[in-house]
Amino acid sequence: MSLRDADRIAAGARMTASPPVGPGLQRLLDLAAALLGAPTAGVALAGELQTITGVSGTSAWAVGEQHPLGDTLGGTVVDARAPRAYRDVRTDPRVAGLPAVQTGRVGGYLGVPLVEASGEHVVGVLAVFGPEPRDWTDADVASLTRLAGPVVSELELAVVTAELRSARVRGDLAIAAAGIGIFDWDVGADRLDWDDQMLELLGYDRSDFPGTSRALYDRLHPDDVTRVTSVIGAAVGQGSDFTLDYRAVLPSGELRWMSSRGRALRDDSGTTVRVLGAVQDTTRRRHEDARVARVLETMPTAFYSLDPEWRFSHVNAQAERLVGRTRDELLGGVVWDLFPAARGSEIESEYRAAVASGRERVFEAHYPAPLDTWFEVRAWPGTDGLSVYFLDVTERRQVQEGLRREAERLALVGRVSDTVSTALAERRGAAGALEELARAVVPVLGDWVIASLVEDSGRLSDVASWHRDPELRETAARYARLRLGALTNTAPIVSALATGEVVSVPDVAAAVGHRLPAGEVWDAYWVLDPGTAETLALVARGQVLGAMSLYRDRGRPPMDTAERALFREVADRVAVALDSAALHEQQRRMAEDLQRSLLTAPPEPDHREIAVRYVPAVQAAQVGGDWYDAFRQSGGATVLAIGDVVGHDTAAAAAMGQLRSLLRGIAYSSGGGPAAVLSDLDRAMEGLQVHTLATAAVARLEQTAEEHAQGLTRLRWSSAGHPPLLVRHPDGRVEVLATERADLLLGVAPERSRREQVVVLERGATVLMYTDGLVEAPDLLLDDGVARLRELLGELGGLPLEELCDELLGRMRPGGSEDDVALVAVRPHPEDRPRPPGTGPGTTPPRP
Numbered sequence: 001m002s003l004r005d006a007d008r009i010a011a012g013a014r015m016t017a018s019p020p021v022g023p024g025l026q027r028l029l030d031l032a033a034a035l036l037g038a039p040t041a042g043v044a045l046a047g048e049l050q051t052i053t054g055v056s057g058t059s060a061w062a063v064g065e066q067h068p069l070g071d072t073l074g075g076t077v078v079d080a081r082a083p084r085a086y087r088d089v090r091t092d093p094r095v096a097g098l099p100a101v102q103t104g105r106v107g108g109y110l111g112v113p114l115v116e117a118s119g120e121h122v123v124g125v126l127a128v129f130g131p132e133p134r135d136w137t138d139a140d141v142a143s144l145t146r147l148a149g150p151v152v153s154e155l156e157l158a159v160v161t162a163e164l165r166s167a168r169v170r171g172d173l174a175i176a177a178a179g180i181g182i183f184d185w186d187v188g189a190d191r192l193d194w195d196d197q198m199l200e201l202l203g204y205d206r207s208d209f210p211g212t213s214r215a216l217y218d219r220l221h222p223d224d225v226t227r228v229t230s231v232i233g234a235a236v237g238q239g240s241d242f243t244l245d246y247r248a249v250l251p252s253g254e255l256r257w258m259s260s261r262g263r264a265l266r267d268d269s270g271t272t273v274r275v276l277g278a279v280q281d282t283t284r285r286r287h288e289d290a291r292v293a294r295v296l297e298t299m300p301t302a303f304y305s306l307d308p309e310w311r312f313s314h315v316n317a318q319a320e321r322l323v324g325r326t327r328d329e330l331l332g333g334v335v336w337d338l339f340p341a342a343r344g345s346e347i348e349s350e351y352r353a354a355v356a357s358g359r360e361r362v363f364e365a366h367y368p369a370p371l372d373t374w375f376e377v378r379a380w381p382g383t384d385g386l387s388v389y390f391l392d393v394t395e396r397r398q399v400q401e402g403l404r405r406e407a408e409r410l411a412l413v414g415r416v417s418d419t420v421s422t423a424l425a426e427r428r429g430a431a432g433a434l435e436e437l438a439r440a441v442v443p444v445l446g447d448w449v450i451a452s453l454v455e456d457s458g459r460l461s462d463v464a465s466w467h468r469d470p471e472l473r474e475t476a477a478r479y480a481r482l483r484l485g486a487l488t489n490t491a492p493i494v495s496a497l498a499t500g501e502v503v504s505v506p507d508v509a510a511a512v513g514h515r516l517p518a519g520e521v522w523d524a525y526w527v528l529d530p531g532t533a534e535t536l537a538l539v540a541r542g543q544v545l546g547a548m549s550l551y552r553d554r555g556r557p558p559m560d561t562a563e564r565a566l567f568r569e570v571a572d573r574v575a576v577a578l579d580s581a582a583l584h585e586q587q588r589r590m591a592e593d594l595q596r597s598l599l600t601a602p603p604e605p606d607h608r609e610i611a612v613r614y615v616p617a618v619q620a621a622q623v624g625g626d627w628y629d630a631f632r633q634s635g636g637a638t639v640l641a642i643g644d645v646v647g648h649d650t651a652a653a654a655a656m657g658q659l660r661s662l663l664r665g666i667a668y669s670s671g672g673g674p675a676a677v678l679s680d681l682d683r684a685m686e687g688l689q690v691h692t693l694a695t696a697a698v699a700r701l702e703q704t705a706e707e708h709a710q711g712l713t714r715l716r717w718s719s720a721g722h723p724p725l726l727v728r729h730p731d732g733r734v735e736v737l738a739t740e741r742a743d744l745l746l747g748v749a750p751e752r753s754r755r756e757q758v759v760v761l762e763r764g765a766t767v768l769m770y771t772d773g774l775v776e777a778p779d780l781l782l783d784d785g786v787a788r789l790r791e792l793l794g795e796l797g798g799l800p801l802e803e804l805c806d807e808l809l810g811r812m813r814p815g816g817s818e819d820d821v822a823l824v825a826v827r828p829h830p831e832d833r834p835r836p837p838g839t840g841p842g843t844t845p846p847r848p
Contacts, residue, residue, distance in 0.1 A: 024391065025043065025154040025155070025158075028151050029042065029043065031147065032128055036140050036143060038108075038134075040128065040129055041126075041127070041128045042126075042127055042129075043114070043125070043127075044072070044074045044124055044125050045123065046075075046078045067099070073089060073098065073101065073111060073127070074124075074125035074127065076094070076095060077112065077113050078125060082113065083111065083112045083141050084111050085109070085110045085136035087133050087136070089107065091133075105131065106129050106131065107131045108130055108132060108134030108136070109128075109129040110144060111125045112127075112141070113125060114148055114155070116156070123152070123155065124155065126144060150391070154391075160301075160389075180280055181199075181200070181279040181280075182195045182197070182277075183262075183279065184274065185276075187273055187274060187275060192211055201248075202216075202258075203248075203250035203252070219248045220248065221255065224247055235262065235272075236272045236275065237272070238264070239264045239265075240263075242260075242264075243259075243260070244259070244261075245257065245259050245260075246260070257282045257283045258279050258280065258282065259282045260279045260280075262275050262278075263277065301318060301389055301390075302319040302321075302323075302389070303315075304316070304330070304388050305385055309334070310335050311332055312331050312333055312335065315330045322373070339367075347365050347367070347377070350363050350365070350379060354386060355381050357381075358381055360379065360380045362376070362379075363377055364376050364393060364397075373392055373394050374396075374397045405562055408444065412441070412444050416437060419439070419440050421577065430545070431453060431464065433574070434451035434464045437464070437570075437574050438451050440570075441548075441567075442467070442468050443468040445566065445567055446550035447468050447530070447556060448528065448530070448551050449465065449466055450462050450464070450465045450483070450549045451463060451465070452546050452548070452549075460493075460497070460547065462481065465479075467528075475527050479524035482520055486516050486517055487512070487516075492505045492511055492533065493535050495535075496537050497537045499537075500537050500539050501536070503534070503535045503536065504534055504559070505532060505533040505535065506532055507531075509529070512525070529553075530551035530552065530553060531555070531556065532552045532559070534550045534564060535548070536571050538575040538578065539575055540579035541579060543579070546578070602631075602824075608638060608713075609801050610640070610824070610826045611802050611805050611824075611825045611826075612630065612805075612822075612823065612824050612825075613805050613821070614821070615817065617818055625652040625653070625656055625694075626773060626822040627645075627656045627657075628641065628642045628643075628769070629642075629660055631667070631668065633668055633671050634668055635671050637700050637701060637702055640767075640824055640826060641660075641667075641697070642696065642769040642824050643656070643659060643695060643722065643746075643771075644694060644695050644771045644772060645659065646692060647692070655690065659681070659694055662684050662685070663696070666681055666684065667698070673756055674699060674716055675718040675753075675755055677718075678696060678698055678720050678743075682750040685747055685750070686747075686750045690747075691747075693745050693746065694747060695719075695721045695746070696746055697722040697723075697725060698717065699717040700715075700717075701828070712760055712761065712762060713763075714759075714760055715758065715759045715760075715761055715767060716756055717756060719737075719738075719739075720744065720746045720754070721743065721745040721746075722771075723770060723775060724736050724738035725769050726786075726790055727759060727765060728765060728794060729761075729762065730763070730764040730765055732797065733794075735759070737757065739757065765827065766793070766797050766801070767827075768793060768823070768825050770821070770822065773820055774808075774809070774821045788812065789812060792807075809821065
């Protein structure tokens with residue numbers, strides 16, 4: 001295609017409602033955008049003006065839009081005759097001043113030149129771009145450059161298509177203008193009658209027309225006389241139709257091409273008596289067809305034409321190369337005879353549909369052996385048969401297949417990761433995770449699967465199975481229950497566990513089926529009757545955690561290399577997830593054990609019942625910061641404390657232990673009230689360099705002899721940013737113990753003074769202290785949680801204290817908490833009667 005051809009395509013785009021390009025170019029643009037992950041891909045032709053010929057994706061550029069070449073980014077590619085990549089054209093001094101850049105529609109831009117077959121002319125630019133800056137890699141440039149060749153072929157095909165259409169239109173107009181000559185020949189008398197148009201076509205006046213067959217032969221080119229005589233003679237002898245193309249030499253010496261169709265008519269005896277027919281001057285069409293043929297011959301896109309009898313009438317050089325046969329072998333041969341594999345195929349259906357409908361058909365088809373190639377085919381019917389253009393798109397199909405497989409890979413990996421993570425998060429264990437894995441890989445990678453797990457004892461156990469056929473799932477489960485005890489030490493799963501590699505089994509029956517003992521396992525296997533299998537070990541950090549055996553039925557091809565790699569990737573991800581879950585569970589148990597070891601049983605003061613609860617978080621990582629304490633000071637007063645160290649790990653658990661011990665020691669030795677204890681603790685944290693933040697609340701139960709006689713107890717309390725204490729009075733009223741402005745957390749400002757408050761409790765009142773894990777969650781605001789807890793305490797406060805704690809935990813956190821929870825409840829009982837059962841031993845230390 002020359003630069004003039006590019007200008008002609010651009011002119012066609014301006015004069016028609018749509019540009020002279022077809023779906024092939026659009027698919028290439030879509031492929032370019034997908035391969036490079038760009039919002040837009042486009043083709044621009046480079047004549048005197050740059051013309052936008054095709055775009056893909058979302059873009060402000062419009063097909064048919066024109067700009068002076070020197071004002072465009074494409075112009076820099078044309079000038080350089082090489083790829084040009086700009087991370088951000090708006091800040092690149094090489095192009096920032098171009099008018100096309102100043103519109104602000106393009107940020108990152110990558111363009112490659114489109115060079116016609118001779119290599120002499122750059123006819124356009126293939127580009128991908130988007131509104132945001134982008135760093136382009138060498139791989140991006142290489143990918144776009146590989147697509148440039150097919151794009152040039154599409155543009156050249158557009159030129160040929162436009163030329164052929166134009167030639168046919170001009171040919172039809174020429175025939176109409178020249179008219180058709182009619183002849184009538186009396187064979188026996190050799191009397192020839194021509195109409196005026198016929199006379200004009202062959203250069204006769206009526207006056208010098210001889211009126212015999214000599215009139216025709218006198219005008220024939222000498223090289224055509226023998227052939228014309230033979231064809232006409234055969235038609236006369238057989239009484240048949242004939243078609244002739246011949247050259248006529250006019251008296252002026254001008255050579256004209258004529259096309260003649262005639263019919264021999266017989267009398268009752270079967271003797272041909274007349275020949276009637278018509279003649280057309282086809283010289284102009286011949287010249288047009290010859291010019292198009294020259295273009296077709298040099299274009300890189302394969303082309304051939306078939307006549308109405310499905311015989312090859314034209315084949316260009318590229319078609320010869322692609323079909324692997326010479327022109328001499330093809331011309332005149334019937335396509336279905338030369339390529340019998342095409343009979344009954346999509347190719348034949350599409351060809352016949354094009355001829356029957358009279359409309360162009362565009363499709364992709366696989367040409368079977370000996371070609372074994374994918375082509376994009378355009379079949380264009382006409383009066384003289386079928387014109388066929390076909391472009392080798394095997395590489396493009398391979399790219400598309402690669403993209404499809406990559407999408408399937410990502411989808412499967414994502415699905416496996418989600419389902420396995422969900423199973424582990426829900427604490428369903430490794431067996432539950434493998435059940436989800438089995439369902440995820442079937443039927444994508446196989447028709448049925450068995451997943452195995454190495455138990456703590458080192459024994460392998462089949463824990464999950466799944467079959468794509470619901471009716472065979474129970475059979476697969478039965479085989480999974482029985483197979484390990486029936487397999488020999490040469491079984492594929494044994495090799496997989498020993499090597500850690502994928503073991504391919506091309507014939508499962510030979511490797512396993514025929515070696516099974518008779519009985520239930522034999523019966524189950526042969527109901528399933530797999531064809532091929534892949535077995536691998538689940539390995540993480542060098543440790544074998546389990547195995548997977550994936551089977552395919554006999555009608556399904558074995559796994560290819562890409563599928564086997566995907567199987568390996570999925571198994572490795574699952575193994576890492578199982579290993580991580582085990583490590584997290586170990587960490588959670590260690591943190592929980594550490595925390596529980598630090599949380600001692602509460603004291604048992606006379607006529608005062610104390611209940612405590614600690615519930616670890618559902619997730620392993622959310623353990624360690626919450627604590628409670630209840631003890632007696634040296635003076636005999638009962639002190640209650642609760643707190644929450646910022647953080648959720650073993651470090652938080654360790655910090656919690658330090659703070660709890662410090663607070664207990666300070667409170668016991670100093671005998672101070674809650675505010676003084678918290679202030680001393682804050683200063684101790686600073687002096688001892690305990691670098692952490694924590695909330696805490698401290699309460700002390702106090703009683704004078706007069707209050708004892710009245711059945712009253714004072715609760716003195718102070719809070720360091722902790723959720724408010726709740727008090728349920730004997731009349732059912734629930735009081736929230738909170739100040740208008742809360743004191744600061746521990747570890748923020750030790751020099752700040754702290755406040756304390758006092759509330760009077762009657763016998764039978766209940767005091768509740770808790771951490772934020774009980775009242776706060778991603779779906780529950782703290783204030784809403786406190787309000788809910790207050791409501792429940794009012795409703796359930798009459799229950800025994802231990803039962804009350806369990807009910808509050810169950811109703812506030814029915815599915816467990818994402819944070820750990822600590823809870824302390826205290827209830828003073830009447831002192832004018834024996835201690836209620838369950839409040840402690842009958843002998844207690846004396847009151848202060």
